[in-house]
Amino acid sequence: xxxxxxxxxxxxxxxxxxxxxxxxxxxxxxxxxxxxxxxxxxxxxxxxxxxxxxxxxxxxxxxxxxxxxxxxxxxxxxxxxxxxxxxxxxxxxxxxxxxxxxxxxxxxxxxxxxxxxxxxxxxxxxxxxxxxxxxxxxxxxxxxxxxxxxxxxxxxxxxxxxxxxxxxxxxxxxxxxxxxxxxxxxxxxxxxxxxxxxxxxxxxxxxxxxxxxxxxxxxxxxxxxxxxxxxxxxxxxxxxxxxxxxxxxxxxxxxxxxxxxxxxxxxxxxxxxxxxxxxxxxxxxxxxxxxxxxxxxxxxxxxxxxxxxxxxxx
Numbered sequence: 001x002x003x004x005x006x007x008x009x010x011x012x013x014x015x016x017x018x019x020x021x022x023x024x025x026x027x028x029x030x031x032x033x034x035x036x037x038x039x040x041x042x043x044x045x046x047x048x049x050x051x052x053x054x055x056x057x058x059x060x061x062x063x064x065x066x067x068x069x070x071x072x073x074x075x076x077x078x079x080x081x082x083x084x085x086x087x088x089x090x091x092x093x094x095x096x097x098x099x100x101x102x103x104x105x106x107x108x109x110x111x112x113x114x115x116x117x118x119x120x121x122x123x124x125x126x127x128x129x130x131x132x133x134x135x136x137x138x139x140x141x142x143x144x145x146x147x148x149x150x151x152x153x154x155x156x157x158x159x160x161x162x163x164x165x166x167x168x169x170x171x172x173x174x175x176x177x178x179x180x181x182x183x184x185x186x187x188x189x190x191x192x193x194x195x196x197x198x199x200x201x202x203x204x205x206x207x208x209x210x211x212x213x214x215x216x217x218x219x220x221x222x223x224x225x226x227x228x229x230x231x232x233x234x235x236x237x238x239x240x241x242x243x244x245x246x247x248x249x250x251x252x253x254x255x256x257x258x259x260x261x262x263x264x265x266x267x268x269x270x271x272x273x274x275x276x277x278x279x280x281x282x283x284x285x286x287x288x289x290x291x292x293x294x295x296x297x298x299x300x301x302x303x304x305x306x307x308x309x310x311x312x313x314x
Contacts, residue, residue, distance in 0.1 A: 003075055005039045006068040008032050009047055013065040014138065016055045073139050077283045088286035089120040095291065096125045096132040097145040100200040100230055101274060104249040105145065108298040109291075116297075117290050129199045136279060143288055145295075147199055148273040157277045158311040160295050162304040164271045165207065166251060167263045168234065169243045176261040183207045183265060190242030192233045195226045200272070204245045207270045234260065247272060248302035273306075280313060 012021040012032070022029040040047050047061035057065060097105065106124065113122055125132075125141060132144040133151065148159070167181045175181065186207070194201040225241060227233035233244050238259035251262050278288055296305050 001039060001042060003072065005035050006071055008035050009039065009061075009065055010068050010072065010138070012036060012048060012055060013057050013061070016057075017053065018055065069138065073279075073281060076139065077281065080284045087119065088284070089117045089290055091119075092121050092123045093143065093284075093287050093291060094123045094125070094141040095143055095145065096127060096135055096141040098129050098132065098147065098199060099126050100194070100198060100247065101145055101147065102126045103231070104247070105274075105295070105298075105300065108300055109294055112294040112298040113291070116294050120287060120290065122291075128197050130197075133277070136277060139279070142282060142284065143276055143278045143291060146275060146277055147203070148275055150199070150277070152277060152314045154280060154314065155277045156280055156282075156311050156313050157275050158292065159273050159275045159306045159309040160292060161300065161306055162271045162273050164248045164269045164302065164304075165203070165245050165265060166248050167243060167265065168237050168246050168260050169263065170237060170240045171259050171261055172240075173243065173261065175243070175263060178263055180266045181263050183270060186243070186245070190225070192225050192227055192236050192242045192244040194230070194233065195228060200230070200247070203270075203272050207245060207265075245270075249300060251302070274303075 008021065008025060008027075011024045012018065015021040015024060018029050018033055022032040025032060036047065043064070045060050045064075046058050047064060049056040049058060102124070110122060113120070125135070127135070129144075129146050129150050132141065132146060133155075135141045136144050137154065145160075167175070167186075169175045191204075193204060225236065227236055230246060230250060234246070234250070236242070237244050246262075276288065276292060282288070296307050
């Protein structure tokens with residue numbers, strides 16, 4: 001039994017497909033298949049059920065794959081401890097970030113990290129919150145940058161900043177000359193929302209719960225429209241389709257040729273709290289702290305930094 005074979009069975013259990021698992025491990029499909037069959041023969045049990053294009057994990061396979069994941073994590077921890085003894089910030093840090101934060105945070109963060117810790121490049125991955133937490137628990141990323149709330153059992157979290165929400169309207173919209181907007185007024189407008197799966201969609205629905213029934217009811221399709229990204233939604237608003245709610249950091253970084261007007265909410269302003277999350281077993285804590293400090297000192301526009309927030313183990 002080798003660590004490579006354990007890596008193969010973990011990948012196959014995740015992908016449920018030999019071809020995709022082989023791609024994830026950067027080997028040929030025959031190489032992966034032979035190695036897994038060899039491990040099954042050595043253990044004397046069947047780990048996977050082969051049939052058609054999909055692969056299923058057997059009950060005993062589920063237990064062995066779970067243990068294999070622990071073994072791989074511990075193996076990585078040994079390497080990380082050794083590297084940390086030489087230089088706590090040496091080597092890449094694998095960072096996951098949700099789609100609605102990445103485009104606006106990363107330009108500031110990467111610039112700061114290059115200045116503060118050039119020996120620790122960031123390997124970046126954007127995805128939905130649910131997927132990032134899955135990758136985090138599997139050991140495929142080291143830390144996730146996500147917006148509260150999220151399911152954090154077994155993780156350590158630390159809040160980094162609060163980001164207010166703003167309302168974006170077309171330049172010639174009746175609200176364009178308003179100073180502030182009340183959240184309950186949004187139900188009177190044609191609202192543009194992100195599609196299901198984006199946590200920011202849920203944040204907007206919390207700001208104006210009345211929108212939930214429009215977004216869920218087919219009869220209300222004239223009341224809400226969905227976009228695949230905040231940028232798509234901004235362009236839809238600029239074209240006059242409706243209005244939307246955005247995180248405040250979107251505004252300074254984006255050029256819309258004067259087609260949009262951005263308005264704050266009345267007090268208390270709705271906001272999202274952005275946090276770091278990592279595994280309890282992750283041993284490279286100085287790297288996490290370096291990332292956190294880089295965010296705190298990156299000069300992010302429009303946000304409130306939470307420099308004194310403690311890390312919390314869940």
